[in-house]
Amino acid sequence: MTTIDRPLEMLRPAVVRFGEGTVAGLAAWLAEQGISRPFIVSDAFNVARIERLQLSNAVIFGNVMPEPDLVNLNEAVAAAEAGAPDAVIGFGGGSAMDLAKLVAVLCGSGKGLHDISGPHRAPPRKVALIQVPTTAGTGSEVGTRALITDPATMNKIATESRHMLADIAIIDPALTITVPPGVTAATGVDAMAHCVEAFTSRRAHPIIDAYAMEGTTLVGKYLLRAVRDGNDVEARAGLSLAAFYGGVCLGPVNTTAGHALSYPLGTRHKIAHGIANALIFPHVLAANYEAVPDKTKLVCRALGFEADNAAAVLKGAGAFCRSLGLDMALAAYGVPENDLPAMAEEAHAIRRLLDFNPRDLSVPEILDIYKAAYRG
Known part of the structure; x- marks a missing residue:
């Protein structure tokens, strides 16, 4: 085990909003940042209640799969690039938020997952990144890692980069009430x-x-x-x-x-x-x-x-x-x-x-x- 004098670096989103009702402030935060073309990465369940985000001008990718794989990621990146967003929003559990991180760094980069996988290889983001968890599990909203399954090997590919750290994490416990x-x-x-x-x-x-x-x-x-x-x-x-x-x-x-x-x-x-x-x-x-x-x-x-x-x-x-x-x-x-x-x-x-x-x-x-x- 390590000692108290070992150097340690902690990274967290610049803004963390926690508490019931905080998701209602997302639209105002986007407006303050001059963001007008958000791209939402979500799953089928959460797409059905996307109105909780109170955004009327977003492009939505609602096909995040459980344990997302490389095919799912490439679909999301292609959809994002077609929409030319200025922000990516992860809305869901860990799968949606991990996919949102990767979409944010890959969109417009000309790179694929294998070009950036591992530690500290992802390019700087050209878009803002917002994370809104709807489950209380992964903590992905405040992290710098993402995991994607490679269907060729059936192994999880880990990517880690400070460029995948969200600009803001909005943790509204009310969004988890519908979780069975x-x-x-x-x-x-x-x-x-x-x-x-x-x-x-x-x-x-x-x-x-x-x-x-x-x-x-x-x-x-x-x-x-x-x-x-x-x-x-x-x-x-x-x-x-x-x-x-x-x-x-x-x-x-x-x-x-x-x-x-x-x-x-x-x-x-x-x-x-x-x-x-x-x-x-x-x-x-x-x-x-x-x-x-x-x-x-x-x-x-x-x-x-x-x-x-x-x-x-x-x-x-x-x-x-x-x-x-x-x-x-x-x-x-x-x-x-x-x-x-x-x-x-x-x-x-x-x-x-x-x-x-x-x-x-x-x-x-x-x-x-x-x-x-x-x-x-």
């Missing part, structure tokens, strides 16, 4: 996983630890409430803040084994990212216990239970997820058991995340985690 209980549960666990994995990472930093523990505590306090009553505005606001804190954690520290093991579930078997993280979360938290026992105990306490060994961690974290109504068996999501070895190999190759897990995980150890998760 199952999605609320899954995205809430995703937000928590961002915080917990950063908190226990080999790159953990005391500055980020504060955000990570507060985000985890908020999930422990509010997630079950929001699942039981989607109209609980206080709970929705608490989860939106937790997702924001998770997004802050992703920039300087990022995730570790939990996300590495969840990615094949999405790319190979089309399991939603939040569900994939929930299925893996208890197992990785328990697997890491011996490497970071004190921090793991704090996480468990924030989630409402005590644990002083790996078995107790697995039991308590699994019970927390099941209390949200989540089926915690991989088998229930159509994952064939004979694919687990290939998934383990694929997850083990995601070194950008696994190299910073608090303990090394071999392919056989990852396979054991998948087998345990398969049974639930």
